Amino acid sequence: MNGYWRLIGLSAIIAIVSITYEAYFLFGLLMIWLYLLYRKDRITIRQLTMILMISVFVSGYYFPLETNTPLKTEEEQQLTGTIVSEINKQKTYYSFIFQHKANQQKERLQVTYFIDDPTALPTSWKTGATCQLTGTPELPSKSKNPGEFDYQVYLLHKNITKQMNITDTKALRCSGSNFLHLFYRMRATVMEKVTERISPFTSAWLKALLFGNDHALDSAIVSQFQRWNLSHLLAISGLHVGLIAGFLFFIFVKTGVATKEKSIIIIMGVLIIYPLLSGGAPSVWRACFMTTFGMLMIQQQRKMRILDILSIIFLLCILFNKQWIFQLGFQFSFLVTLSLILSKQWLNRSTKLQVLVRVSFISMFSLLPLQLIHFYFFNPLALIVNILIVPYFTLLVIPLLLIILSLLLLFPVFAVTLDQGFLKVHSFVLTLLDWIDDQMFYPIVTGDFSVFYLLLYYLLFFALCVVIEYGKKKQAVFLILALLSWLFWLEVKPYTNPYGTVTMLDIGQGDTIVIELPYRKGVFMIDVAGEMAHNFETPSDQIYKQVIKPFLYRKGINKIDMVILSHADHDHIGSLPYLLEGFDVKHLVISDYFDLTRLQETASNNTSIATVKKGDIIEYNNQAFQVLHPVTRLQERNDNSLVLFAEIGELTWLFTGDISKEIENELMVTYPQLTADVLKLAHHGSSDSSTSAFLQALHPDLALISVGEKNRYGHPAKDVLDRLKQLDILTLRTDQQGAITYTYKDNGEQGTFSTFLP
Known part of the structure; x- marks a missing residue:
C-alpha cells in the first residue's frame, strides 16, 4: 500500500467530516473521486475495496456520541472505579479523571477536589489506583449562547460525561497504582525542582514549552498569543519534538556518549515516553510517533513516502483515541505538518531567510479556517509577527530552555546564570509584543461560516501548495486571489444578509440585548451586563469575555452603532468598559438622570454620549426607539430606567x-393606548413589577425574562409567572432556554422566535 496510505487517510477524514457535520454529500464526492482513480488505473479494485471498507468503518466509529449514560445526577452515590489520568495539582484544587463501570458500560467523570491546604493530597491518590468515590455527579455546564465555549462538549470530546466536586478527602478512598503513576511522578518531581531552583518567570515558560503545563503562564500572555496566531508555540508539537530530538542527538554524538546508530535508538526510546512526561497532548503523540517512525525507517534502511507516514500516524492516532481529532492542538499539528510536506520542494528551493518567511506563511494560512471557526477573527499583521517570533522561539527560546533544564538537573549553579539571561531577553521580547499588540491589533472579524466554506478553503489552499511545489506561477497567482476573495467574502457577507435579529443573551442575572438590522444597516445593544468577582466587590470581565464578545465575534460584529443603557446598575452596564475597549462603539445613549459617576472609567474619545428623556426619539438608519420614561429624577435608581418602545420586524417591543x-402605573396613565407584541419583563421578573393591570393593558403575546439560573433573589417570582400563565402570555426565559433570538426578513413579513437551548 506504499503510496496509497494517503488515499486511505484522506478517505477517513472525509468520513469523519461527513458524519460530524452531517455533510453526507461528501460520501458521493468520495465515490466519484475513487471511481475516477480506478478508471485511470491509479488504484486497483482491491485497493478501492479496502479504501471503501475503511471509510465505512470510520463512519460507524465516529457516529454521533450517545450522551445518555447510566450514571444519574443530582443525588449522592458511591462509585467504584479507577483514576485514569494524571492528578493535576493546582494552588486551590486537584483534578483528575475517574472511570467507573456500571451496567457493563464504562463512564468517566472529571473529579475536582477543592482545598485550603496545598499539601493536603492523600498519598493514596495515584494514577491507576482503585477507589471508592462518594459524591454527587453533575452534568458539566453547557453553552447557553451562540459563540460561548461549551464545556460539556469539550469534556465529551475527552470521553468525560459527568463532573463531581468533593471537599473532603474521605470522599475518595484509594489503593494501588499502575506504571503510568511512575511517569507522572517523575514529571511532577522534575517540575517541582524547576519551580524551586529558578525564577518563576523562567520556570513557567520551561514547564509550558517542555512539559505541556501552562497553568503558571499569565492568562494575558496566552490570550495575546492567541490574538497573534502564535498559540501553536505554546502547544508542544513537531517543532518542540524536533528540537528535542536534535538537541539529544547533538549531545550524545558530540560528547561521545554513543554512536550515531545508538543515539538514534536512545532518542526513539525517549520519544516513546516523552508524551507521558509532557502531559500526553495529542499533538505531542503525533510528533513523537512520526519522528520515531521516520527514525525507524532510517534505521531499517527502508524508504517510505513521508505523506504515507503522516497518513499512517493519523490513522493510528484516531484508532488509539477517536476524540483526539476534535482537539485543536491535534488539528493544528496535522494541518501544519501536511502543508509543509506538500510544500517541501518549494522550501528546499529557498534561502534561509525565505524559509523563515515561507514556513510562517504556510503555517499561518493552513490554520486560518480553524482560527476563524474557533475564534471568529483573523489578524492580517500576524504573518509579520510570526516571521519574527517563530524563529526566535525556534533558535533561542526552546534551545535555551533545554540547556537550562539539562544544567538544572546536572549543574544547578550554571542554570541560575542562564535563567537570569533568559528572563531579561524574554521579558524584553514580551514587552515588545505587548507594544505591538497595543498599537497594531486590527482584527478582521469574519463571524461563523458553514462547513462548505471550510472545505472550499482547504481545496483552494492545498491546490495552491501543489502548484507552488511544481512552480506553476500563473495558477498560484489565481489561487492566491481566490483565497483572498474567500476571506473578503466572509468579511462582507453580513452586509448581504436580508435577515435581522433581536437577541436576548443569557448572561445570568442581568440584561444584554443585541439588535442587528438587515444588511448590517445597524447594530444596537440595550444594556451590557457585567458581574462582580467572587468577593462581590471587584468588577469582573467574565461575562464580557465568555458571552458578549464571543457572540458579537460569531456574528461578525466588530463595530457597534449604538449602546443604550437603561440605568446605572452593574447588572446592566458592568461590561461597558470592556466593550468600549474591545469594540468601536459610535454612540452611547443614557437617560438625563443616569448616574454619570458610573461612566467616568468608560470615557472614550471615539464614542459620543447623548442623553434622552421622555418624549425623545432615538433614531438610526430608519430604526426608531421612542423614550416613554423617565420624566424626572427619582430616588430609586431602578425607577430611573429608560423605557423604550420600538417596532422591529413587524412586531412592537417594549423594553x-x-x-x-x-x-x-404611570405608563398606563400617560399612554392609555399603549400595547406591545413583545414585553421585556421588568427587573428580571421581580414581584415588584409586571402587575396584572399592566399586563392586561399592554396585552403582549410574548414575555421575555432575562434571569440567572438558580439566582439568590428568587427571580422570576412565582406570582409573576402565575399572572403570565393566567393571561395566556407565552413566556421565554434565559435561565431555561438560553439565548432567545427573533429573526425577521426585510420584506414586511413577521419573523420567528428561536431559543439556543431546546
Missing part, C-alpha cells in the same frame, strides 16, 4: 429596564 409597578 422596561428595572422599573417598578409604580412606574408601570
Whole structure:
C-alpha cells in the first residue's frame, strides 16, 4: 500500500467530516473521486475495496456520541472505579479523571477536589489506583449562547460525561497504582525542582514549552498569543519534538556518549515516553510517533513516502483515541505538518531567510479556517509577527530552555546564570509584543461560516501548495486571489444578509440585548451586563469575555452603532468598559438622570454620549426607539430606567429596564393606548413589577425574562409567572432556554422566535 496510505487517510477524514457535520454529500464526492482513480488505473479494485471498507468503518466509529449514560445526577452515590489520568495539582484544587463501570458500560467523570491546604493530597491518590468515590455527579455546564465555549462538549470530546466536586478527602478512598503513576511522578518531581531552583518567570515558560503545563503562564500572555496566531508555540508539537530530538542527538554524538546508530535508538526510546512526561497532548503523540517512525525507517534502511507516514500516524492516532481529532492542538499539528510536506520542494528551493518567511506563511494560512471557526477573527499583521517570533522561539527560546533544564538537573549553579539571561531577553521580547499588540491589533472579524466554506478553503489552499511545489506561477497567482476573495467574502457577507435579529443573551442575572438590522444597516445593544468577582466587590470581565464578545465575534460584529443603557446598575452596564475597549462603539445613549459617576472609567474619545428623556426619539438608519420614561429624577435608581418602545420586524417591543409597578402605573396613565407584541419583563421578573393591570393593558403575546439560573433573589417570582400563565402570555426565559433570538426578513413579513437551548 506504499503510496496509497494517503488515499486511505484522506478517505477517513472525509468520513469523519461527513458524519460530524452531517455533510453526507461528501460520501458521493468520495465515490466519484475513487471511481475516477480506478478508471485511470491509479488504484486497483482491491485497493478501492479496502479504501471503501475503511471509510465505512470510520463512519460507524465516529457516529454521533450517545450522551445518555447510566450514571444519574443530582443525588449522592458511591462509585467504584479507577483514576485514569494524571492528578493535576493546582494552588486551590486537584483534578483528575475517574472511570467507573456500571451496567457493563464504562463512564468517566472529571473529579475536582477543592482545598485550603496545598499539601493536603492523600498519598493514596495515584494514577491507576482503585477507589471508592462518594459524591454527587453533575452534568458539566453547557453553552447557553451562540459563540460561548461549551464545556460539556469539550469534556465529551475527552470521553468525560459527568463532573463531581468533593471537599473532603474521605470522599475518595484509594489503593494501588499502575506504571503510568511512575511517569507522572517523575514529571511532577522534575517540575517541582524547576519551580524551586529558578525564577518563576523562567520556570513557567520551561514547564509550558517542555512539559505541556501552562497553568503558571499569565492568562494575558496566552490570550495575546492567541490574538497573534502564535498559540501553536505554546502547544508542544513537531517543532518542540524536533528540537528535542536534535538537541539529544547533538549531545550524545558530540560528547561521545554513543554512536550515531545508538543515539538514534536512545532518542526513539525517549520519544516513546516523552508524551507521558509532557502531559500526553495529542499533538505531542503525533510528533513523537512520526519522528520515531521516520527514525525507524532510517534505521531499517527502508524508504517510505513521508505523506504515507503522516497518513499512517493519523490513522493510528484516531484508532488509539477517536476524540483526539476534535482537539485543536491535534488539528493544528496535522494541518501544519501536511502543508509543509506538500510544500517541501518549494522550501528546499529557498534561502534561509525565505524559509523563515515561507514556513510562517504556510503555517499561518493552513490554520486560518480553524482560527476563524474557533475564534471568529483573523489578524492580517500576524504573518509579520510570526516571521519574527517563530524563529526566535525556534533558535533561542526552546534551545535555551533545554540547556537550562539539562544544567538544572546536572549543574544547578550554571542554570541560575542562564535563567537570569533568559528572563531579561524574554521579558524584553514580551514587552515588545505587548507594544505591538497595543498599537497594531486590527482584527478582521469574519463571524461563523458553514462547513462548505471550510472545505472550499482547504481545496483552494492545498491546490495552491501543489502548484507552488511544481512552480506553476500563473495558477498560484489565481489561487492566491481566490483565497483572498474567500476571506473578503466572509468579511462582507453580513452586509448581504436580508435577515435581522433581536437577541436576548443569557448572561445570568442581568440584561444584554443585541439588535442587528438587515444588511448590517445597524447594530444596537440595550444594556451590557457585567458581574462582580467572587468577593462581590471587584468588577469582573467574565461575562464580557465568555458571552458578549464571543457572540458579537460569531456574528461578525466588530463595530457597534449604538449602546443604550437603561440605568446605572452593574447588572446592566458592568461590561461597558470592556466593550468600549474591545469594540468601536459610535454612540452611547443614557437617560438625563443616569448616574454619570458610573461612566467616568468608560470615557472614550471615539464614542459620543447623548442623553434622552421622555418624549425623545432615538433614531438610526430608519430604526426608531421612542423614550416613554423617565420624566424626572427619582430616588430609586431602578425607577430611573429608560423605557423604550420600538417596532422591529413587524412586531412592537417594549423594553422596561428595572422599573417598578409604580412606574408601570404611570405608563398606563400617560399612554392609555399603549400595547406591545413583545414585553421585556421588568427587573428580571421581580414581584415588584409586571402587575396584572399592566399586563392586561399592554396585552403582549410574548414575555421575555432575562434571569440567572438558580439566582439568590428568587427571580422570576412565582406570582409573576402565575399572572403570565393566567393571561395566556407565552413566556421565554434565559435561565431555561438560553439565548432567545427573533429573526425577521426585510420584506414586511413577521419573523420567528428561536431559543439556543431546546
